[in-house]
Structure formats: structure tokens, C-alpha cells
Amino acid sequence: MSAACLACDDHDLDAGGLLVIDLAAIEANYRHLVGLAAPAHVAGVVKADAYGLGAVAVTERLVAAGCRHFFVAELSEALELRPLLPEGAVIAVLNGLAPGANAAAADAGIVPVANSLTQLRAWAALAAERCTRLSTILQVDSGMSRLGLSPAEVDELAASPELLRSLDLLFIMSHLACADEPLHPANRAQLAAFIAAKAKLGIERASFANSAGIFLGKDYHFDLCRPGASVYGLGVGPAAYGIRPVVRLEARISQLRTIPPSASVGYGYTFTADREMRLATLSIGYADGWPRALGQIGAAWVDGVRLPFTGRISMDSCTIDVGALPDGRLRPGSLVELLGPHQSADDIARLTGTIGYEILTRLGRRYCRRYVG
Ligand SMILES: *Cc1c(COP(=O)(O)O)cnc(C)c1O
DSSP, X not given: OOOOOSOOOGGGOOSSEEEEEEHHHHHHHHHHHXXXXXXXXXXXXXXXXXXXXXXXXXXXXXXXXXXXXXXXXXXXXHHHHXXXXXXXXXXXXXXXXXXXXXXXXXXXXXXXXXXXXXXXXXXXXXXXXXXXXXXXXXXXXXXXXXXXXXXXXXXXXXXXXXXXXXXXXXXXXXXXXXXXXXXXHHHHHHHHHHHHHHHHHTOOOEEOOOHHHHHTOGGGTSSEEOOSTTTTTOOXXXXXXXXXXXXXXXXXXXXXXXXXXXXXXXXXXXXXXXXXEEXXXXXXOGGGXXXXXXXXXXXXXETTEEEEBOSOOOSSOEEEEXXXXXXXXXXXXXXXXXXXXXXXXXXXXXXXXXXXXHHHHTOOSSSEEEEEO
16 A cells, blocks of 8 residues: 555645545445346455555455456466455465466465466366366456457367366456447447457356446446446446546645746746746656646646646656635645546546546555545
């Protein structure tokens, strides 16, 4: 989880920024998706520290909300979270296991996603060696060419069903590449490829949809959906209605100054004042995950007033033009909105040519983090 926050009072903020994570909104989003997906179950995807929001806090909240399936990317993430889960809950490693990691995963009761026949054979061999049945999830590639058994490997496995005998195969799964574009023909094509692989292998239980896949409708839900983004308040495609925002990020003002006409601002002197200007220096920068590309185009917000960045974003600080606010409204220590009601992570992503996922997962470790709700 994030570093401990020593001074989390708005009035006594030591960190450069305050990151507020609304666990009630996370739970509401999860429950909303459960409603959409029913009777399918809904897992929590808590990889990458729950998309930067804190995997421990998020996992505990999802467990309390009834979630019993979790996905992470790496074994280390699963090992950290496993002790938080109740008896019978499943935590699976999407990237599969590196050679040599099988015993540690089995000891901890962690479920690998088998992404190749080699991984599946290694897991089956360990089960045979231990005279026990080990659980696994089998991933097939339905078109994304990233992870999972190729069609040739699916045929090979279909011809040697004894490979699965020592294993408890929880689900067959695959992953959608274009679900955030509901009309993209890849969605139907991947669905058809997935259904064909599932039939060929004779596997009953299946998991296919991520957040955007849930919004594609019942055909895509199968037995277990795997949303991440929507749980964390990101908008995925046009159909993300009913999803509540989860994060608020406020930056602390460290200094205020008035500069004369023709004074320059920041690295490279990329901004030059054409009049006397009032500036505020914020104690966050690109090392906190605030995109450097926003220097010429972004803004902070106070009282619904847009306060544009002046010049480049530095590593640990940046400056905004506060001339649109009454003199005296802001003081050193005041907080300004970077993410919140006036701009979302998706908005920042659109401005900087990326996706909200990247904005969230890069949120810095130096913020004071406060969980509410
Ligand atoms: C990250 C991931 C998810 C979650 O995707 P979202 O778009 O965040 O809902 C689901 N399945 C797999 C295989 C993933 O890698």
C-alpha cells in the first residue's frame, strides 16, 4: 500500500498533494457491475496496486462487499493480498507464473492463469508430485495475441485431455482487445473464437469480460466478469453510465508571487508574461505522476475557476496563473483541484494522449492518501 501519511489534515498538509480515495464509490461501482452482470459473478481486478489506488484497502472493501474472486498481474501482488482473503476466495495471477515460481504459488494457495501449455504442464507436474489437485485458470488467445494458448495449442490440449486430470480447472478465460469500442467487429470475432475454444476443450465455466465487456451485454458475461477500470471510476467507452468518480487529487500551494510583464516562467522559459501576473507554485510535478505534457495545455481549479499552468511542469513543482481569482483567496498551504468535479482522470488522459488507466496507475507515492467512505 501507499506510504504512511503523517499529516493528513488539510490545514497541516506536509505532502505536496492530497489524494482522496472514496471507498464507498468503489463499493457502489462494484455493486452496480454486480447488478449488470448477474447471474454471472464479478471479480475484483486489483493489479498494479488496484490501479494505483491501494490494493490492500480496495481488496478489503471488495471482500466486505461480497467479492470472492481477485485478479492481479504478478505473483508478488497475490502473495501480499492472499492473507486478506476469506477461506474459499480465489486470487489469480494473470501473467502466469515464471518458471520456478510454481511451488511458492502452490504453497500460498494462489491460482496461476496458465497462458501456455508449458505453464500448464509445469503446474500439472507439481500437482502430480504433491499428490494433490491444484487449481488453475486456463487462458486462450481469442485474437489479441498477447497471452494465452494459441489455437494450435488449444488443439493439442484437446487431443491430450489427461493433461488436465490432476488439475482443478476453475475457468477458461480470454480477454477483449476492443471492448471500449462497442461496434468494433473484433468483439464478435473474439467472442466466437472464445466459444469455439471453450467447446473444443469441453470446459464449462468461463470468464471473458473486462469493464467494457460487461457493457457489451449478456453474451459477453459467461460465469465471471473481471472489471477493473469501472470499479475505479474510469469511463470505458460510451456506455459507462452509472459509474461514480472515485478519486480526488488536490495539490498544495507552496508559494505565491507576482511577476512583472516580460518575466519568464519555468524550465526553458517556455512561458513569458505579457502583463503583470499572479502565480502560485504547486508542490507536485511529473515525479508525482502529473503529466509533463500538461505544461502548455492543462489547468488546476479553485471555486470553479480554471487556473492554467504557466510554463513546464517540473519534477516536483509547477506553476499556475491565479489571476482569475480575487487577490488573497489563496495562501501558501491552500489546496487546488487537479482531479475532481472539474476534471477527471479521463479528461487529463484525453489532453495528454493517453488513457485514464495510465493517469491512475502513475499517481505518485508521495501524496498524502486519505481513504473516505
Ligand atoms: C486488466 C485486465 C482486466 C481489467 O480490465 P478493465 O478494462 O480495467 O476492466 C481484465 N482482464 C484482464 C486479463 C486484464 O489484464
